[in-house]
Amino acid sequence: MLKIENLNVFYGGIHALRGISLEVPDKKIISLIGANGAGKSTTLKSIMGLVPKSEGTISFNEKDITASQTKDIVGDGIVLCPEGRRVFPDLTIAENLTLGAYLRKDKEEIKKDRKWVYELFPRLLEREWQLAGTLSGGEQQMLAVGRSIMSKPKLLMLDEPSLGLAPLVVKDIFSIIRQINDAGVNILLIEQNAKAALEIADYAYVMETGNITLSGTGKELLASDSVKKAYLGE
Amino acid sequence: MSKQNLLRVSDATMQFGGVVALNNLNLEVNKGEIIGLIGPNGAGKTTAFNVITGVYSPTNGEISFDEEIIASNYPHGKMKALYSGQNAGKYTKSLVPTPDKITRKGIARTFQNIRLFKDLTVFENVLIAKHLNIKSNVFTATFMLNRKEEQQMREETMELLKILDLEKHKDDIASSLPYGKQRHLEIARALATKPKLLLLDEPAAGMNPQESDDLMNFVSQIRTDFDLSILTIEHHMQFVMGICDRIYVLDYGTLIAEGIPSEIQNNPKVIEAYLGVDE
Amino acid sequence: MTATAFFSYCLAGMSIGSIYALIAIGYTMVYGILRLINFAHGDIFMMAAYFMIFAMVDHSIPWYLSMVIMIVSTVLLGVVIEKLAYKPLRTAPRMSIMISAIGVSYLLQNMATYLFSALPKQYPSIPILNKTIDIGNVSTSLVTFVTPIITIVFVVLLMLLIKYTKMGMAMRAVSKDFEAAQLMGIKINSVISFTFIIGCFLAALGSMLYFTPRPSVFPLAGSLPGLKCFIAAVFGGIGSIPGAVVGGFIIGFSETLIKAAGYSEFSDVFTFVLLIVVLMFRPTGLFGENLAEKV
Amino acid sequence: GCGDKAKEDGKAQTPTGMKVTGDVIKIGVFEPTTGENGGGGMQEVLGARYANQLMPTVDINGTTYKIQLEEVDNQSDKSAAVTAAQSLISKGVAAVIGSYGSGVSIAAGSTFASAGVPAVGCSCTNPQVTLGNDFYFRACFLDPFQGTVMASYAKDAGYKTAAVISQNGDDYSTGLAGYFKKSFEELGGTIVADETYQTNESDFNAILTKIKSSNPDCIFIPSSINTATLILPQIAANGIKAQVLAGDTWENAAIISKDAVGVAFSTFFDENDSSNPVAAKFVTGFKGYLNSDPKNITFNANTDTVAAVSALGYDSYTAIYEALKSLDGKEGDITSIAIRDALKGVSFDGVTGHISFDKNGDAIKDTAYIKTVDQDSLTSKEFKFIKTQTVKK
Amino acid sequence: MTKKSKTICTIIALIVLAGIIFSVDEFTTQSSMLRTVLQLGAIYALAAVSMNLLNGFTGLFSLGQAGFMAIGAYTFAVLTIPVGSKPIVYYLYGVSDVLANVELPSWAGLILAGVMAAFLAAIIGAPVLRLKSDYFAIATLGFSEIVRILVASSPFNKITNGSLGLKLIPAYSSYYTPFIIVFICIVIIGLLIKSSYGRAFKAIREDEIAAEAMGINLAKHKQMSFIISSFFAGIAGALLAMYLGAITSTTFPIMLTYNILLIVVIGGIGSISGSIISAFLVTAAKEWWLRFLDQTMVIAGIHVPFLRTGFRMVVFSIILMVVVLFWRKGIMGQKEITWDGIYRFFTRKSRKGGAVNE
């Protein structure tokens, strides 16, 4: 499905990604974990064409998208739920969700998906007409996730979706991710909550300072000593 | 430690149009305590911080700090029926402070979405927070007649950076720091205002369990080092339960529980609204 | 004041007010999407007049065709300006784009002076607009009535477009966050071009309605109307289309009335004072949304 | 009370002036060729260029000097004017012609004065240009005169009430309006409306509605050409029948249109005035010059009509030329100071009448030409001469 | 670099600068364009730096610069025009009795020009500073226009001479005057920015909410910055009046504000040294270097194409846009010229050079 090879990214002088390669096979949930500043978000952003890549290739369904523009990548079916929520503050919740489905034409399906999002996050339905900018941090996070679901992607990339969410909702989030995956969407997930991320993942990568240092199935990594020590706080 | 009251929020209500973000909140912080404020998303926790720090003025209620009323608003007439609480309807001339005045009184805060002075260096970020205690006026400061004071501000800033382990980042631009360090810097900046009460809004957000543990130690460290009281919002239960003396739980703007961590953890209302049951 | 005089004042206020409104929309739309005060807008308006002269006077093309040529070239000019002067600055500090806009404004004015000389040129007379009509003992040309109608029609259309279409929503999204908008699959460049197309289209139309009763064009002819319209946009709350319209009419009328009262010397002072006073009470203009930043 | 000029000059040191070396004498042409007054300024430049073509050299004390024009654009902008003037000075001009528009001349006045370079204004009619400035001369009459002329004209035509429209912040417009009002009232008329507008204003409907309701016999509008072309159609559209009067700036073919029919304005010169042989010769010659290059015609508002300002441009050049000639046989270097001193004594028959300067440096003139636009003008693109107007001092 | 060597460098640099100005005075004629450009550039530098204090350092986007300069210029002119010249200047309307016998020395006029501008800034600051970004910009722009129109309006005829403007304004007592005054003013602004108050201004620029949470009184500090900036704008206006010798209200159009903003942005928003450099560059380019473009030129019998009046401004606007497009952050960005910076610049260069040798 998605394949990254030898990806290098620089921010000015900072070498943020140092030749990483990873793969998201069909119908799977892949997790990406690592400390702050390891380059996880940068990886997702470079897939979306939001940061200039100096070297490497990215292909999606056999198509080279390394040099594609963001809007085309979205058109191909990759969607990012970005770090820091990035909801449109002057638009209402309802409008934010509509924009999530910007490229879709199937009116009926969109309606269904909207209903689904409201079921997943009832809070959003309560506040349907509130401007997103005035929502609480967690509510915005829910909206951001809901909005990316609305795009009906083939590959959904979530950057720390549980950030700022209450424990109850965090649990929900992981079951929601499962549900989305069951609906046939591939997931690439970044999470600080490494335990939950590894539990849900079919396969996972560990990043450190711009390199992928470890990879394996979720279970393997959960059992790995180094992972335990560094990310699970045990 | 004798229990000496530091912050008291009485009957605070905050309404945004139809949304009642905070409903008749009563809350107290005593000297030296670390208090947790938890609750589901959109429960009104950040709003409570905003009301305490003067970002919003409450639609009803009163806030006192160190035995002094710092903000109050009791509408009367038609409005009074809308609010409940001891003093509801008692019309007082409302006292609307600006955030800077509150900070001067000794309450400092961090933000849920980090708000550093992004383009300035770490050192400058902290040094700016020293400005509120400046004694010289703009003329003496401009013509460098306050060298001693300036020198002292710089020294204190350096000391603070040392304590918070930010010394080696001193000349880095704030926005280039890794996320965790940015949180540290926000706390350092708040501490530089020499507060008696520190408000932390989700300090551990975006940290992994390991980092959040480190932060926990750090927070209890600064409590003793700086003789602080702390009120913190957090969704990481390990953090909250591990560090707080008492916890308040909000849901839909209303206080639904209050108590020591173990009580809260087992409070069915809290479990239902917020914690959920562990599988 | 006699009833006749009062009626004439109303006509004068309405005709200038509705043109201000029409052009103010251009400012407000571009501002709404790029957060850019497009200082060059008034000059695009001026260039539109030269295009019309070029087509109708210099090449004797019939007025309806000239109109089409004029509108198309104005829109093209607007889009080219956007591509050359604003697009490369998407990620630059806001003030740089503003300077770029000021630069474009200078350039258009200086170009016009260089190419067409500083002497005024006569704007061609468009037969149907110039027809005079008498109401009681006040005579006025048809354009006085056509202008407000056109303005209202376009405002309603635009508001519907922005409120209810996906394009409109995309425009509002782009205005806040380019990157997030891209992540929705929105083609931000097309959306921005589209905004410029509408803005310039209205400027072209406004130019025709404006210069028909004031048939003299010179390189600085766009600068003062530009400023007034821009103020109108701020008055109504910059970014808000109904705001721009209301602002345009208020400025048009207040200017006219203050002149009617015999204080023409202070009419602009009055306008600016009014603006500042309104902003005191409504810091984001009459219709501007008060976007409280959530802390 | 303007006696001792040197003291009032405001400059401490006496200027040294510019010394001519080599066999080229540079004369600066300080005119707006862009900006609000770019049109009129260009016409003055044309006059000066033509004069230079006719009188390219001068013989002084046995040397033939080539006279070279140095043109600079002051952009009709008062702050740009000063640096523009300075750039002329830096090129070593020995005298300056210009400018159209009093404001820029006033602004640059002290620059010329402190450099010790004399300037001969062509059509800058505001008294302030020469007042208190020992180096500024001018070839035209002054606004107090012009204002009085127009007021007298209005009075003679039997008008009792007048409205005035002037430009806020513009010294030419406001000054002339002021003199008109003063004389008109002194002559027993009444000013029924006194309106102002901002620079670059183009909508005059409100002002005109106001004026219409005050129902004046005539409207005096001293303004730029740009404003004239805007306000005339609006006057017509508002159905105002009052006589429109204006100042010298309106003498430009650009204003001729059916809406302009009937306006009257004062000017310095009439190309059909056969009483002055110098003028007749100039008119034929200048028309030929205009027609020799299509660009000249463009700059002259697309006609070959001779504008008064062109004539003044010519006369200003001639004044300097005469001053230079009078240096022949005198001892000492050719310096700008010497030219200034020579200018004081210049006396010749110019295109716009006899020219000699009074102690202020103003040309002594007592006649203005009143012109109008009639139906014929629409096709001929020429103004119709009505009469000359003088005032008793 | 050590502190001591920096001080020495600074002193040397100042001496060199003074030397350049001195030698321009010595070795060029009175009429040299270089003098004009230097003097005008210095005035614009002060105007730009004072605008930068507000726009670049405090983050308040003001477009009122021309208005405050007008206030300064008029205050200066009204108070210092010699009593003997007043009848000439106020020849049409007469002079108000209060002013008829007022003739202050230039230095007093300069200070009062600043004070007057600061005073008006204080009055309008309180309401206007509550506005956010562009609304603040428009309100200040409106204020500037109000000043410009009122100054030329009839009720003030006996003070400002209405539309006719003022002339015979005392010129600089010496060639060095503007440089000395501008130097002092800019140094003061520089010191202010380096002080604790300057840091507070920067904090407001970066994030108002956070600044307020750090105990910085927004209203007070914005007001302070606004007043101080206006004070120096007033002085710049007075200097301009001295330079021009004659002013009218139209000397201070919105365009003047735009031009100064342009200098600020080209120099780098938030950089004092940038503003200074760009003030001189822009002035020199516009008023001096490009002037030849306005003149038809014949080389070897062929007319050089395009050259005719008006072309200079076309080229100037194109250059301006090219600079903004390709040098987005301006010449200096937010940085200042520092000895460390220069030192690094050269050592980096030489190190590269060294690598070739190895």
Ligand SMILES: Nc1ncnc2c1ncn2[C@@H]1O[C@H](COP(=O)(O)OP(=O)(O)OP(=O)(O)O)[C@@H](O)[C@H]1O
């Ligand atoms: N816009 C930028 N400019 C400069 N450096 C950047 C930029 N964005 C990220 N970096 C740097 O690149 C590195 C990788 O950042 P990235 O955001 O990808 O980390 P991350 O793994 O997502 O961390 P986090 O857990 O904090 O989100 C970090 O060192 C960061 O400081």
Ligand SMILES: Nc1ncnc2c1ncn2[C@@H]1O[C@H](COP(=O)(O)OP(=O)(O)OP(=O)(O)O)[C@@H](O)[C@H]1O
């Ligand atoms: N300015 C505002 N206008 C309208 N509604 C607001 C505003 N600020 C907050 N709210 C609403 O008030 C409620 C409380 O918000 P608050 O930010 O206090 O929540 P919170 O408890 O901090 O939640 P989280 O844990 O998600 O950060 C939310 O539902 C939010 O939508």
Ligand SMILES: [Mg+2]
């Ligand atoms: Mg990240």
Ligand SMILES: [Mg+2]
């Ligand atoms: Mg919150």
